[in-house]
Amino acid sequence: MKKTRSNAVILMIALIIGLSMIVVFSTLSEVELEQKTLVTSSGALIRTTGEIINPIDYSGEPLDFDPDSFLRDFNYGKVSQLSDGTTLREFTLIAEDDKIMEISPGIFFNVWTYNGATPGPTIRVTEGDLIRVKFINNGEKSHTVHFHGTHPAEMDGVFENVGPGGKFTYEFVAGPAGVHLYHCHVAPVEEHVSRGLYGAFIIDPKEGREPADEMVMILNGFDTDFDTENNFYAVNTIPFYHLYKPIEIDLHKLVRLYVINILEFDPINNFHLHGNMFNYYPIGTQSEPSSFTDIVTFSQGDRGIIEFEYKYPGKYLFHAHKVEFSEKGWVGIFLVKDNQEKNIQEIKYGT
Amino acid sequence: MELSNNSSKGKLFISGIIPFAFLVILILYIFGPGSDLLDFGIPLPEITIEKVDFVDSEIQVTVRNTGPIPVEVVMADVNDRIRAAAVEPDGFLERFETTLVGIPYEWNLAQPYIIGITIEDGTRFEKEIEAAAPALKPSFDLVIFFAVIGTYVGIIPVMIGLLWLPFIKRISKQKYHFFLALTIGLLFFLAIDSIEEAIDVSDESLAGIFNGTLLVATVIVLSFLGLYYFGDKLVKKADSLKITKPVAIALMISIGIGIHNFGEGLAIGAAIGIGSIAFSTFLIVGFALHNTTEGIAIAAPMSRGKLMLGKLAAMGLIAGSPAIFGAWVGGFVYSPFTSVIFLAIGAGAIFQVIVVIMKWIREEGDKNLSSAAVVSGFAVGMLVMYLTSILV
Known part of the structure; x- marks a missing residue:
């Protein structure tokens, strides 16, 4: 009799433990809700008592990379004259592959960098200049600098891998005029490029170009989970940045964009401008535009010069018309400002 | 008689406890502060999307940290397109902790959706829903x-x-x-x-x-x-x-x-x-x-x-x-x-x-x-x- 009672007690305990396990596990999956309402920039309604994760909001801590200062930042190098009158421009590029950068709010990714940033500095020279680029590899892997444009074979940055701690000096005469790029060419090239080892290389024609508000736009992306598909797309690294902070330009003023598509994994990319048409100069090597259009499509490594000016003030989108890319970050706004004549704003449309 | 019975019970109790004590010491030694015995290998973060509910103009996603290390939910997407979202109570998840991610979205009835959640190192986890349907409300x-x-x-x-x-x-x-x-x-x-x-x-x-x-x-x-x-x-x-x-x-x-x-x-x-x-x-x-x-x-x-x-x-x-x-x-x-x-x-x-x-x-x-x-x-x-x- 006593034995059955103790058995019953054991069974009871086992049953209680079993049931409470079920209760504990299932309450773990329940989340308490108490709601308030917020409206996002896209007009959608978010109700929350928690936190908002908004990929377009850059109001928090400044990021490691500042797209605003990169946009119009051109590096002309240390300039000196050679005895024959040639201009010598000297640059230093330092490769690293251990930098963890916040590439989108809250997302920290190991980027590989020239001079601590991706894209690397925009190198700008004039056709015929002698270019000397001192390259230092401070990374843990081999890296090089491969320039597009004309140069001798041994300056191509392909066969002379620079090992960790190594140095190499690239020296050549710049040409032809146009918008080019430089990037690491160590295999697997796809990885070295998609991780961020690239930059703009602009060669101005000797006679110069018409004065304009000039900007560099490198169309890039990041595959943060290594499935050979980009998780983020951007113009100049930071997704949605110029949606949050529009690029201010002046009404009736010529704008010149040096656009370079360095995107990996996706075969094409494109650039579409709202409310306007632009002259397009493929690679920037010819003085005549190839088309007057509002969209241009790039394959990988493709680039060109885009020139336009706005007739009306206001906000205009520019984005990849491959809308998948724009919904993952490759979208921005030009804010066209009428700085001269305020009274133009008084004009009423439709009168 | 009573006494000896008690002391034998005490011995029984102690003999049952001793192995436990050693077990506790072992665990403290392995995981305790200053111990780097198990400090090798790379712990990979992992989250599981346990539940997806389709409510009025919103998709609610229950996410649990099922990996060995804390994670932070930083981004949500629908069909691989980035969306703003609300995270309740917050995005930082200790092991086993859950959070509710509410994504404002005009979803269509009976349409398949893939819900993606990205954590702070850029890893994206997804769950496929064969057909969206409003969560049933008991009536x-x-x-x-x-x-x-x-x-x-x-x-x-x-x-x-x-x-x-x-x-x-x-x-x-x-x-x-x-x-x-x-x-x-x-x-x-x-x-x-x-x-x-x-x-x-x-x-x-x-x-x-x-x-x-x-x-x-x-x-x-x-x-x-x-x-x-x-x-x-x-x-x-x-x-x-x-x-x-x-x-x-x-x-x-x-x-x-x-x-x-x-x-x-x-x-x-x-x-x-x-x-x-x-x-x-x-x-x-x-x-x-x-x-x-x-x-x-x-x-x-x-x-x-x-x-x-x-x-x-x-x-x-x-x-x-x-x-x-x-x-x-x-x-x-x-x-x-x-x-x-x-x-x-x-x-x-x-x-x-x-x-x-x-x-x-x-x-x-x-x-x-x-x-x-x-x-x-x-x-x-x-x-x-x-x-x-x-x-x-």
Whole structure:
């Protein structure tokens, strides 16, 4: 009799433990809700008592990379004259592959960098200049600098891998005029490029170009989970940045964009401008535009010069018309400002 | 005398505690501060999207940290397109912690969606939803609807199966054993079916951390042992409880089948809940056909007592009505974890029933389980179930 009672007690305990396990596990999956309402920039309604994760909001801590200062930042190098009158421009590029950068709010990714940033500095020279680029590899892997444009074979940055701690000096005469790029060419090239080892290389024609508000736009992306598909797309690294902070330009003023598509994994990319048409100069090597259009499509490594000016003030989108890319970050706004004549704003449309 | 008894109890207690103490020391040594014994390898973060609810202009995603390290939810996407979202209570998740990510989205009914959640290192986790449908809100109509379906699937087919009782009553002992063995075959098939379903659900929606297959195995064994213990008690006490042994066995069988049918109700309720109506129509027809065979399982032992219509009907209800409760739970408060648990409990219950019937055959049939009747009955039972299962 006593034995059955103790058995019953054991069974009871086992049953209680079993049931409470079920209760504990299932309450773990329940989340308490108490709601308030917020409206996002896209007009959608978010109700929350928690936190908002908004990929377009850059109001928090400044990021490691500042797209605003990169946009119009051109590096002309240390300039000196050679005895024959040639201009010598000297640059230093330092490769690293251990930098963890916040590439989108809250997302920290190991980027590989020239001079601590991706894209690397925009190198700008004039056709015929002698270019000397001192390259230092401070990374843990081999890296090089491969320039597009004309140069001798041994300056191509392909066969002379620079090992960790190594140095190499690239020296050549710049040409032809146009918008080019430089990037690491160590295999697997796809990885070295998609991780961020690239930059703009602009060669101005000797006679110069018409004065304009000039900007560099490198169309890039990041595959943060290594499935050979980009998780983020951007113009100049930071997704949605110029949606949050529009690029201010002046009404009736010529704008010149040096656009370079360095995107990996996706075969094409494109650039579409709202409310306007632009002259397009493929690679920037010819003085005549190839088309007057509002969209241009790039394959990988493709680039060109885009020139336009706005007739009306206001906000205009520019984005990849491959809308998948724009919904993952490759979208921005030009804010066209009428700085001269305020009274133009008084004009009423439709009168 | 009293004293020595106490001190021996104390010794017993201490001798039981000592190994535990060493175990605690070992764990402190391995994980304790300053210990770098296990500081190798790279812990990979992992989250599991446990549940996706489609509500008014919003998709609500329940996310659990199922990895070895804390993570932070920083981005949400729908069909691989980045969206702003609300995270409640916040995005930082310790191990096992959950959070609710609300994504404002004008979703379309019955359309497939892939929901993605990205954590702070850029790793993206996703879950595919076959057809978007609003989360069911309990209403009186729906409660009735599920009750009707549960009745169709559970009670009515079992009652129909019970109608074979007069037939089984009139047949010879050999044939009777054939039908008992047939029942074993049917039940054995059901048990395997439940296990498969439980493992499927755990693979699909349960985080790896729960060790789905082992969870299923553990629950099956526990449920078997529990019911085995109580079942034996019940059969032994049959006389004092004024029920015959066949009735006691039939009762055990119907309880076991009832638990199993709760699992079936869950499956149907969940299928309707997630909007796969066409799929659930098949489920309903299939389970209905399937479940008539369960009536035979209850009728077979009952056929050796005198005919007790009231008891028989009660057993039909015990076996069939849990389908209604299952449909309610599955439709309104579905969670993969409860589903796995109940499917596994059902499988354990059925194994218990099988053991009971086998004992019954052995006692009835001169301690012989390898007669032609038994073997062929078992085989036919499995085959019948397989053939009706094609309909499910």
